[in-house]
Amino acid sequence: MSSELDIFVGNTTLIDEEVYQLWLDGHSVAEAVARRLRGGVLERSGTSLGVLQSDTRDHFRTFQMLERLLHAPPRLLQQLLFQIPPSRQAMLVQRYYAFDPGLARELLGRKLSKGTKKELDEVSARTGVTIRSCRRQFDNFKRVFKAVEELRGPLADNIQQLFLLPPPLARDYAAIVFFASSRFETGKRRLQFLSFADLAACAQHMMEHWTQGALVSNWCPLVPTGLAAPEAADGDLPKSFLQDLKELKVLVGDKELLDQHKSLVCSALRGKISVYNEMETNFKALSRALVNVGGKLTHARDVRDFFVELVEK
Numbered sequence: 001m002s003s004e005l006d007i008f009v010g011n012t013t014l015i016d017e018e019v020y021q022l023w024l025d026g027h028s029v030a031e032a033v034a035r036r037l038r039g040g041v042l043e044r045s046g047t048s049l050g051v052l053q054s055d056t057r058d059h060f061r062t063f064q065m066l067e068r069l070l071h072a073p074p075r076l077l078q079q080l081l082f083q084i085p086p087s088r089q090a091m092l093v094q095r096y097y098a099f100d101p102g103l104a105r106e107l108l109g110r111k112l113s114k115g116t117k118k119e120l121d122e123v124s125a126r127t128g129v130t131i132r133s134c135r136r137q138f139d140n141f142k143r144v145f146k147a148v149e150e151l152r153g154p155l156a157d158n159i160q161q162l163f164l165l166p167p168p169l170a171r172d173y174a175a176i177v178f179f180a181s182s183r184f185e186t187g188k189r190r191l192q193f194l195s196f197a198d199l200a201a202c203a204q205h206m207m208e209h210w211t212q213g214a215l216v217s218n219w220c221p222l223v224p225t226g227l228a229a230p231e232a233a234d235g236d237l238p239k240s241f242l243q244d245l246k247e248l249k250v251l252v253g254d255k256e257l258l259d260q261h262k263s264l265v266c267s268a269l270r271g272k273i274s275v276y277n278e279m280e281t282n283f284k285a286l287s288r289a290l291v292n293v294g295g296k297l298t299h300a301r302d303v304r305d306f307f308v309e310l311v312e313k
Contacts (some may be wrong), residue, residue, distance in 0.1 A: 013082045015092065019059040024095060026132030032056050070096045071143060073164040093164050097144075097173070099137045102127040104172075105196040109179045109186040112142040145177050155207065172196075175203035182237060185304050190311055202307075210237055237303065245294040252288045261287065289313040 018039075022032040033049075033056050041052060062082075069076040073093045076084075084092070106123050110116050120134045129137075148158045155174035159165060165173065179186065179199070186199060251261045262283045269276060279286065293309045296302040302309070 011083045013062065013084050015062075015084065015088055016055075016059055017091070019056060020063060020092070020095065023060055023063045024098075024133065024136070026130030026134075026136070029053070029057050029060055032060070066092065067096075074162075077164075090164070094166060094169065097140055097163060097165055097169060099140065099172075100127060100129050100133070101196040103129050103134060103137055104141075104176060105186075105199070107138065107141065108176065108196065108199055109182075109184045111183070112138070112145050112180050141173075141176055141180070144173050145180050148177060149181065171204060172200055174207065175200035178203045178207055183304055184306055185308055188308055191307055194307075199307075206237075210241060237297075239298075242297045242303070245297055248291045248294055252284075252291050258284065258287065 018036070019032060022035060027035065033053050036052060036056065037049075041047075042049065045052075066076070066082065069079060069082075070093060076082075076089055076093065077086075103123065106127060107116065117135070117138055120138060121131060123129075124131045124134045127134075144159055144163060147162050148155055151158045155177050156167070156170045159173045159177070160167060160170035163170070163173075185191075186194070251257055262280075265283070266276075266280055269279065273279065290310075293306070293313060296309075297306065
C-alpha cells in the first residue's frame with residue numbers, strides 16, 4: 001500500500017487575521033475552534049475537524065511567541081526569526097494595542113497598579129470583555145505609561161515612536177497616560193454619561209493648551225497675555241500655570257473686560273458649535289462658573305475633581 005504526501009516549505013510566517021483576533025479577544029483554543037466552526041470554515045476549506053484544531057493550535061503558539069516582541073514593537077521589525085511582511089507587522093502591532101473603549105472608560109483616571117489589576121474580574125463582568133483580554137489591555141496601558149511617563153515632549157509623538165502605533169491610536173493612548181498621570185476623577189455617577197471619546201477629546205485639548213511639549217504651538221487664546229506658559233511635560237499640569245489661573249478673576253470682576261472677553265469668545269465660536277445661541281445668552285453665568293473652577297485648581301483635590309466641578313457648575 002502506497003500513499004502520497006505533498007509538502008510545501010516556506011519561510012514566511014502565515015498569519016490568519018481571524019484567528020489572531022480570537023486570540024486577542026482572550027479565547028482558548030477550544031473556544032476559537034468552536035467559533036471558527038460556527039463561521040463555516042470547514043465548508044469553505046473542505047478540511048477536517050482535526051486539521052482545523054491543529055491549525056488553530058499552531059496559530060496560537062505563533063502568537064504566543066510573537067507576544068514578547070509585540071511588547072516592544074521596534075524589536076518585531078528588527079528580528080529575523082519570523083519572516084513577516086511590513087504590512088502584516090503593522091497589522092499585528094495595531095491590533096495588539098487596540099483596546100475596548102468601554103474598558104478604557106472604566107480604567108480612565110485610575111492608578112495603573114496591581115491593586116487596579118486585581119479588580120479586572122469586576123471590570124470584565126461590567127464591560128463584557130473577557131478577563132484575558134482585560135489583562136492584556138491593562139498591561140498595554142501600564143507598559144505605555146511606564147515607557148513615556150518620564151519623557152519630555154508630546155505624549156502622542158513619544159508613544160507613536162516607541163510603539164509604532166498609528167496617530168489616532170497613539171493620541172488615544174496619550175489621553176490614557178494623561179489621565180493616569182493627573183489622576184482626574186472620572187468614576188463618579190454624574191460623569192458616566194461621558195464616553196471615552198469625550199474625555200479623550202478633553203485630554204487632547206488640555207495637552208495642547210495646558211502643558212508644554214511639541215504639541216503646544218499656540219498658547220490658549222482665551223488666557224490673557226502676560227500669564228506664564230506651562231513648564232512641564234505633556235503628562236503634567238505645571239503648578240505655575242495653575243497658580244496663574246487665579247488671575248482670570250479679572251474677567252468677571254470688570255465689566256469692560258467681561259464684555260471684551262465675550263466678544264473674543266463669540267467671534268471664535270460663532271458658526272462652530274451647535275449651542276452657540278445658548279452660550280451667548282448665558283455667557284456671564286458660564287464665564288463666572290468657569291473662572292471659579294479654574295481659580296481653585298491650585299489644590300490637588302480640586303485638580304482631581306476638575307470634571308466633577310465642570311458638570312456640577
